[in-house]
Amino acid sequence: EDVAAPATSRSANITKNIDNVIGSMRKDRKNGSTQRSGCQTLAKLAVYAKNAASIVGADGVATVVRAMASHPDDPLLQEAACSVLWNVARRSEANKETIADTQGVAAILTAMDNHPKERVIQENAAGALWNLACRSERNKSAIYEYSGLRILVEIMTIYNNVAGICEHISGVFWNLSWQNEPRRIAVR
DSSP, X not given: OOSHHHHHXXXXXXXXXXXXXXXXXXXXXXXXXXXXXXXXXXXXHXXXXXXXXXXXXXXXXXXXXXXXXXXXXXXXXXXXHHHHHHHHHTTOHHHHHHHHHTTHHHHHHHHHHHOTTOHHHHHHHHHHHHHHHTTOHHHHHHHHHTTHHHHHXXXXXXXXXXXXXXXXXXXXXXXXXXXXXXXXXXXX
């Protein structure tokens, strides 16, 4: 009996489901419920490396960033979208570049700026930025370009007693300042 077949079949089914979710999001871009549900489903799936690769391969990053831009006032969508980008970013350097290509940093910072009182958005967004700023000059530059320092300082001031958010933002600051003296001065 072939025990590898069920695992391969299960993996193929998950990839097909990812393709279906992203396809639905592309077809029904204006429907906030479809976009929110799609981002929430992708957020759950993106925690696994193979699924994150399937999301990237199906152009899911661009789809998620478009959903964020089309529905900026939906906190549940923004929360899930930031989670997707966080999990995709932590999987590979190439994924960070894909996020940079789709203006993902701008979308994350916009979510943070638009929803300062939404703790989970802030935690997911700061986690994503921490990963994106690690070893990616493009993403570091985007954080500066889109007022990231101002936004991060404001959020850290609001959540100064929330360890997870402060840790993630401190990680962003560390990565921004790493091996770049002018930026190190700006972060101080």
